[in-house]
Amino acid sequence: MSTSFTPIQGGGSLVLAWRTAQKKILIVGGGNVAAQRIVSVRTADAHVILVCPAQGLIDETRYRIENKEVTWIDRNFVDSDLDGMDMVLTAMDDHEESARIGHLCRSKRIPVNVADVPPLCDFYFMSQHREGPLQIAVSTNGQGPKLANMIRTKIAATLPKDIGKTIEKMGLLRAKVREWEPAIENSGKRMGWVIRCCETWGLETMSKLNELKGKEEENLYKVLEEYFKKNEVPPTSLVFPSSPEIALIGAGPGDPELITVKAKRCLLEADLVVSDRLIPQQVLDLVQGELRIARKTTGRSDEAQEELLEWCLEGLKKNQRVVRLKIGDPLLFGRGGEEILWFRERGYEPVMVPGISSAFSAPMAAMIPVTFRGVSDQVIITTGRGTKGSMPDLPEYGSTRMLVVLMAVGRAVELRQMLLERDYPLTTPICWVENANCPEERVVLGILETMASVVVDNNIKAPAVLIVGKSVDVLTRDNVKIV
Numbered sequence: 084m085s086t087s088f089t090p091i092q093g094g095g096s097l098v099l100a101w102r103t104a105q106k107k108i109l110i111v112g113g114g115n116v117a118a119q120r121i122v123s124v125r126t127a128d129a130h131v132i133l134v135c136p137a138q139g140l141i142d143e144t145r146y147r148i149e150n151k152e153v154t155w156i157d158r159n160f161v162d163s164d165l166d167g168m169d170m171v172l173t174a175m176d177d178h179e180e181s182a183r184i185g186h187l188c189r190s191k192r193i194p195v196n197v198a199d200v201p202p203l204c205d206f207y208f209m210s211q212h213r214e215g216p217l218q219i220a221v222s223t224n225g226q227g228p229k230l231a232n233m234i235r236t237k238i239a240a241t242l243p244k245d246i247g248k249t250i251e252k253m254g255l256l257r258a259k260v261r262e263w264e265p266a267i268e269n270s271g272k273r274m275g276w277v278i279r280c281c282e283t284w285g286l287e288t289m290s291k292l293n294e295l296k297g298k299e300e301e302n303l304y305k306v307l308e309e310y311f312k313k314n315e316v317p318p319t320s321l322v323f324p325s326s327p328e329i330a331l332i333g334a335g336p337g338d339p340e341l342i343t344v345k346a347k348r349c350l351l352e353a354d355l356v357v358s359d360r361l362i363p364q365q366v367l368d369l370v371q372g373e374l375r376i377a378r379k380t381t382g383r384s385d386e387a388q389e390e391l392l393e394w395c396l397e398g399l400k401k402n403q404r405v406v407r408l409k410i411g412d413p414l415l416f417g418r419g420g421e422e423i424l425w426f427r428e429r430g431y432e433p434v435m436v437p438g439i440s441s442a443f444s445a446p447m448a449a450m451i452p453v454t455f456r457g458v459s460d461q462v463i464i465t466t467g468r469g470t471k472g473s474m475p476d477l478p479e480y481g482s483t484r485m486l487v488v489l490m491a492v493g494r495a496v497e498l499r500q501m502l503l504e505r506d507y508p509l510t511t512p513i514c515w516v517e518n519a520n521c522p523e524e525r526v527v528l529g530i531l532e533t534m535a536s537v538v539v540d541n542n543i544k545a546p547a548v549l550i551v552g553k554s555v556d557v558l559t560r561d562n563v564k565i566v
């Protein structure tokens with residue numbers, strides 16, 4: 084019979100949170116491993132009996148004894164030490180004796196961990212991260228204890244700040260919900276509401292619960308109670324009011340990894356993100372709040388632009404933290420300057436986060452160093468299409484000057500003509516980079532003479548970046564002289 088039930092693989096360990104309060108746990112040995120064990124089991128409120136001769140104690144185990152955190156027996160292990168024990172841990176450098184104790188526990192059915200003999204362990208210790216009520220434990224099932232430690236450290240580093248405190252606050256809220264709706268038969272309503280709240284607010288935002296003080300917290304519970312009674316989830320901006328903020332953020336050229344750490348944080352924390360089209364899905368997936376994407380324009384881009392800005396303004400008026408997410412860099416052909424003025428007129432000064440423009444990333448994708456000692460020492464970045472479709476004023480030819488032209492594909496013929504008028508030799512190397520830094524990226528090389536015909540021959544489509552000048556083939560030319 085074929086089923087969709089989880090297939091059982093076997094070979095694992097049972098992962099539990101073992102409650103050991105007031106249980107008697109014997110630790111044999113007083114070195115480093117014993118010291119770590121003491122911390123683990125005392126954290127779980129167990130009663131510890133430590134057997135180890137005085138000369139075997141390290142500073143930390145001696146401190147635990149002096150601080151009365153463990154009961155100490157100053158001698159080597161004897162078999163009767165096992166009497167009345169709920170659990171035994173050996174942490175000794177005498178491996179024969181350690182294994183003997185392990186077998187003895189087995190015969191007496193006392194759960195045992197033999198630190199130096201994994202096959203004799205009834206259970207393994209796990210690498211732990213604790214923050215208040217949060218307990219994260221990682222096991223490699225004995226294969227790589229140091230790796231367990233590294234994986235645990237990595238997981239802990241991704242958690243929001245003070246997550247332990249946030250969990251305690253959630254515990255309080257759950258207790259309140261029980262007060263508001265005590266009937267056992269309504270547990271479905273309780274649980275559904277709590278789940279929807281958590282999912283709507285998100286982990287990052289919920290950490291703001293930590294900052295609430297006395298009266299603020301009481302008022303919040305009143306609001307939450309009203310919504311609970313209506314079985315509705317209160318909007319994030321109502322529960323966690325923030326001061327309004329608009330950030331203009333560059334999303335980079337299209338590779339989801341080419342966005343800044345700061346941009347990523349702003350996206351995670353934003354209540355509303357108003358995005359350009361064609362931003363990679365992996366970047367958009369970071370958004371926890373509301374996401375609105377620009378509609379497809381059909382020549383009436385001013386209207387579409389105005390609509391985007393109005394969406395942002397609506398958010399700001401609701402005290403939201405708003406991100407305007409733009410392709411490339413906001414201030415390099417991104418109309419970011421105009422947007423700054425627009426927001427300023429309405430009383431908001433945008434926070435700016437730069438992005439990597441394709442003007443920089445496209446030449447690199449094609450392995451073109453736009454400056455190269457002895458070959459080129461100037462780069463001019465220009466558009467191929469000025470305001471309302473006008474032609475850009477391209478610079479005169481300079482033998483050490485590089486030109487990077489954005490939005491040039493539809494203008495290849497006219498741009499080539501203008502470059503000839505500006506004294507560019509027909510043999511000047513050129514390069515088209517289509518969909519720079521995206522999986523569909525294409526690099527097409529040529530010279531000024533063929534600059535327009537290669538566009539037709541290769542069916543190059545926007546978005547594409549044009550690079551003109553001697554650096555284009557500097558890494559592939561045979562006779563490059565390094566100076």
Ligand SMILES: C[C@@]1(CC(=O)O)c2cc3[nH]c(cc4nc(cc5[nH]c(cc(n2)[C@H]1CCC(=O)O)[C@@](C)(CC(=O)O)[C@@H]5CCC(=O)O)C(CC(=O)O)=C4CCC(=O)O)c(CCC(=O)O)c3CC(=O)O
Nearest residue numbers: 199201207208209210222223224225226227228229231232
């Ligand atoms: C089977 C297990 C039995 C048990 O102890 O329960 C066991 C066995 C052994 N560990 C050994 C070595 C090391 N152990 C650590 C560290 C930790 N070891 C822990 C658990 C476990 N260790 C259990 C399996 C857990 C799992 O994988 O799921 C952690 C996770 C928890 C804890 O101990 O509290 C803790 C990280 C705590 C933290 O994150 O803070 C380091 C790193 C370091 O010291 O910095 C090293 C040196 C580097 C290395 O070997 O990786 C050796 C000697 C090997 C030899 O002689 O070569 C043996 C015996 C053997 O393997 O034969």
Ligand SMILES: NC(=O)C1=CN([C@@H]2O[C@H](COP(=O)(O)OP(=O)(O)OC[C@H]3O[C@@H](n4cnc5c(N)ncnc54)[C@H](O)[C@@H]3O)[C@@H](O)[C@H]2O)C=CC1
Nearest residue numbers: 112113114115116117135139159160174175176177198199
């Ligand atoms: N599971 C783990 O995470 C790890 C396990 N190990 C293994 O654990 C063992 C202990 O490691 P450490 O604490 O670093 O060693 P250590 O050398 O610091 O301590 C050994 C302790 O055992 C005591 N001891 C020896 N014989 C005894 C006896 N008959 N009765 C009572 N106490 C006795 C010694 O006095 C000393 O205090 C090592 O054998 C090592 O192979 C080592 C590192 C990590």
